[in-house]
Amino acid sequence: MTERTMGPRPTLESVAARAGVSRATASRVVNGGAGVRGALVDKVRRAVEELGYIPNHAARTLVTRRTGxxxxxxxxxxxxxxxxxxxxxxxxxxxxxxxxxxxxxxxxxxxxxxxxxxxxxxxxxxxxxxxxxxxxxxxxxxxxxxxxxxxxxxxxxxxxxxxxxxxxxxxxxCDNRGGAREAVHHLVSIGRRRIAHIAGPRDQTSALDRLAGFHDVLPHADPEVVSQGDFTTESGARAMVELLARRPDLDAVFAANDLMAVGALRTLRERGLAVPGDVAVVGFDDMPSVAELADPPLTTVRQDIExxxxxxxxxxxxxxxxxxxxxxxxxxxxxxxxxxxxxxxxxx
Amino acid sequence: MTERTMGPRPTLESVAARAGVSRATASRVVNGGAGVRGALVDKVRRAVEELGYIPNHAARTLVTRRTGxxxxxxxxxxxxxxxxxxxxxxxxxxxxxxxxxxxxxxxxxxxxxxxxxxxxxxxxxxxxxxxxxxxxxxxxxxxxxxxxxxxxxxxxxxxxxxxxxxxxxxxxxCDNRGGAREAVHHLVSIGRRRIAHIAGPRDQTSALDRLAGFHDVLPHADPEVVSQGDFTTESGARAMVELLARRPDLDAVFAANDLMAVGALRTLRERGLAVPGDVAVVGFDDMPSVAELADPPLTTVRQDIExxxxxxxxxxxxxxxxxxxxxxxxxxxxxxxxxxxxxxxxxx
The missing domain is CATH 3.40.50.2300 (Response regulator)
Structure with a gap:
């Protein structure tokens, strides 16, 4: 990446002049081009290239970067x-x-x-x-x-x-522990008393923190109500099978992410158990392509991943x-x- | 990346000696470790690290690389x-x-x-x-x-x-044109006579070559039997809707990739048309997670993507x-x- 530190830097005004457009139009193009006609966008981009114009935000950071x-x-x-x-x-x-x-x-x-x-x-x-x-x-x-x-x-x-x-x-x-607490509190608040947890991988802090949040609300939970997954759908389905084998009367499950919750839904459907009638399910993440499209749509803890x-x-x-x-x-x-x-x- | 050009390079023999294993075992670990017990793999890897051993294939290319x-x-x-x-x-x-x-x-x-x-x-x-x-x-x-x-x-x-x-x-x-020819030949060979094509994006040579293969076999095909997609499932479903509107009596479709073929299958199912009874469908790619799992499983042109x-x-x-x-x-x-x-x- 060439650093331009010598000589006067071309300005947005000079770009606008060369392209034959207003400064406002040049600015809009430089900042993404929304609402500007294609032909004008092309003119401005050509002027930017010909003059070697560097937008301010880029110029600011150029100083601090060696490779870009x-x-x-x-x-x-x-x-x-x-x-x-x-x-x-x-x-x-x-x-x-x-x-x-x-x-x-x-x-x-x-x-x-x-x-x-x-x-x-x-x-x-x-x-x-x-x-x-x-x-x-x-x-x-x-x-x-x-x-x-x-x-x-x-x-x-x-x-x-x-x-x-x-x-x-x-x-x-994100506040993994607080979010998990809220999920389990919610299950308690809708009257569930036999709540299980599908935990994520033991070597990731997000999973450990969500497990800790589960225990914050249910400090006396039997270790049997926690089953281990690895954040994949398949592991959630398997963990649900285990939980049902150990505790056939469970009435809720909090899964440490949405994919595992979807796996749990699959197992519950295969067993003919109604969600939430027989077993309520809460996930974590609120992944748009996952939580909303689940059957039934998933109650979950939203984190703003993007x-x-x-x-x-x-x-x-x-x-x-x-x-x-x-x-x-x-x-x-x-x-x-x-x-x-x-x-x-x-x-x- | 440090280039080791000075001094004698540690050999596979010295790695084996340090790890206390045979040369064959050391070689297997260096080349991927298949069929070697975990404890031995660890020993050899430790020796490799301690000696700074560089496998031959890497050493050969090291000379030619600046960044790795x-x-x-x-x-x-x-x-x-x-x-x-x-x-x-x-x-x-x-x-x-x-x-x-x-x-x-x-x-x-x-x-x-x-x-x-x-x-x-x-x-x-x-x-x-x-x-x-x-x-x-x-x-x-x-x-x-x-x-x-x-x-x-x-x-x-x-x-x-x-x-x-x-x-x-x-x-x-891959031989896009030859593969497409084979797909259309197959449809002809099973007795189909009203064959349509769902083409891929006009700005990709793979799509253009597959379209050319279609025309190689059916040089007199009406332009109406070719509908345009963009290699996504959704575009395949839409293209199939268009084709059925133009040619309700079509009896086969060759889609330029598997995802569009899956989209076509969805449209055909929604219209109550049997595959292959009413309409035969052929894709392109043979994507393991797509073609085999399609309903019905997809006849397709395999290319070795990996x-x-x-x-x-x-x-x-x-x-x-x-x-x-x-x-x-x-x-x-x-x-x-x-x-x-x-x-x-x-x-x-």
Whole structure:
């Protein structure tokens, strides 16, 4: 990426003049082109290219960037990345915000230890200005690898593991524990008394925090009413089979994500059990393509996945800009916890 | 990425000695670890790390690489990348082959002209050694942007457009035209006489080649029997509605991909038409998660999507290694056309 630091920078006015349009039109095109006729958009874009005009927001950040690229690292194998709509939503938020900041998103995923080493090497090679990492698992290896690379990073979801414990890693997460509490409170409030939980993977803090929220409301729950899943639909269906075998009289289940809740619905339907008549079901995430289309539509805890992706970008850009202010020590990077909200539909 | 060019390189024998295993076991672990007990795998991996051992295949390519990273560029917006299983399969093939070669895959996608400029800038910045690009559309802009960057590239699918016409771009494609011919021949051979076609996007060579194959077999087909889709399920369902409105008596349809064929099946089911009794349906791709699970299971033209991804990597690595042989001119890079095969299931 060429940094233009010498000579007068072309202005929006000069772009408008060259394109033969008003400043307002030029501005609208530069900022996305909504409501401007195609022919005018083309003229302005040509002028932008010919003059080498750089919009202000890009110019501001240009100073702080060496490569213009940000790595997005997902701690899952590629088949999960492409099949779980959660990642699509999070990447969409990140992608839109990075595009708005004229940064190139490069996506990487990590399947195992070999990938961690290679990713650390790539990050350490100076090919990106920063990294956004999510869906990390608690072994801490990927967290440590990112830390070793020296590239400024923001995590999606609270990191955990021995390496992360001491590190001052900024992250964006939702209120997993509070959201889970609200889900279970809701089940209690509609009169359910035999409430089970389908937990997510034991090596992800989001799953552990939701389990903790379940126990906050039901501190004396028998361990038998908690069954283990891995955030996939299939694991939710299997966990529901287990729960029904152990507790045939259960009247509600809180699943730690929507996909597992959909799996539970499938098992309940196969057993001829009515939802919510026999068993009420609550999920977590409120994934548009999942919760609304479930049969019956899913009562769930909403987190703003796309918005969290955008927040991660803003937090990282803040760190990058701060890093570049010479001689300044500055406070520690701040993590952000976003609120959740119970969305009532038909399933509970 | 650190290049180890000085001093004796640790050998596989020294790794085996340090790990206390046979050379054969060490070799199996280094090449993937299949059939080796977990404890031994760990020992060998530890020895590899401690000695800084670099497998031969990696060492060969190390010489030719500056960054150790390969860009994979998909010419589609991110929601298509994450929702069309075609991309998952192609990326899977590429990912496995790159991992085997110890290269870091960085994924980029292009939604519009702004993305093209940014991608060209990133590629030109020296952050990757090569690029693999697919699902390009015929405006040629992305093809040209990749060309301008000067980074060696291999395309998935024959590129087209004015910029590509003159360029000597190596690509991997399947025999789209021959496969389409086979599909239509099959429909003729089972006695169908009123055969329609649901075509893919007019700006992709794969769709144009499949349409040409349809016309090879049915040169006098009325333009009315060809309806336009965009490779999505929804567009296939809509195209089928159009075809039935124009030709209520049609007895077969060849869709240019499996997703559109599934959309056509949906429309036919809604109209109470039996498949293949009333209308026979053939797709293209043989996507495992789509064709087999269709109702009825889909007769389709198989292309080896994952294998084509692996071939793209090998072709690129060949070019990179060749590039580095000083003073050598060498022949033009060779493109590869892979065969297709008709897979008969219940729908035709």
């Amino acid at each position: 690229a940000i790595a997005v690292i997902i701690g899952e194998p590629e088949f999960r990345v492409f099949s779980d709509p959660f990642f699509e939503q999070q990447v969409r938020g990140i992608s839109r915000e990075l595009t708005a900041q004229d940064a190139q998103l490069v996506l990487l995923w990590a399947e195992g230890p070999d990938d961690h080493t290679r990713i650390a090497r790539y990050l350490g090679g100076g090919h990106v200005d920063g990294a956004l990492a999510f869906s990390l698992h608690n072994d801490g290896a990927l967290t440590a690898a990112i830390g070793r690379s020296g590239v400024p990073a923001v995590f999606g979801g609270r990191p955990d593991g021995p390496e992360a414990a001491g590190a001052d890693v900024p992250y964006v997460d 918005g969290m992706g955008r927040l991660m970008v803003r937090l990282l850009m803040g760190i990058l800009n701060h890093d570049k202010e010479a001689g300044q020590e500055g406070g520690a990077p701040v993590s952000v916890i976003t609120p959740t909200a119970l969305v009532r539909r038909a399933s509970a | 990273a390969i860009a994979v560029i998909i010419g589609e917006p991110e929601f298509r990348v994450f929702s069309d299983p075609f991309f998952e399969q192609q990326v899977r093939g590429i990912s496995r082959e790159l991992t085997a070669q110890d290269a870091q895959l960085v994924l980029l996608w292009a939604e519009g002209p702004d993305d093209h400029t940014r991608i060209a800038r990133y590629l030109g910045g020296g952050h990757v050694d090569g690029a693999l690009a697919f699902s390009l559309h015929n405006d040629g802009a992305l093809t040209a942007a990749i060309g301008r960057s000067g980074v060696p590239a291999v395309f998935g699918g024959r590129p087209d457009g004015p910029e590509a016409a003159g360029a000597d771009v190596p690509y991997v494609d 294998g084509m991804g692996r071939l793209m990597v090998r072709l690129l690595m060949g070019i990179l290694n060749h590039d580095k042989e000083a003073g050598q001119e060498g022949g033009a890079p060779v493109s590869v056309i892979t065969p297709t095969a008709l897979v008969r299931r219940a729908s035709a």
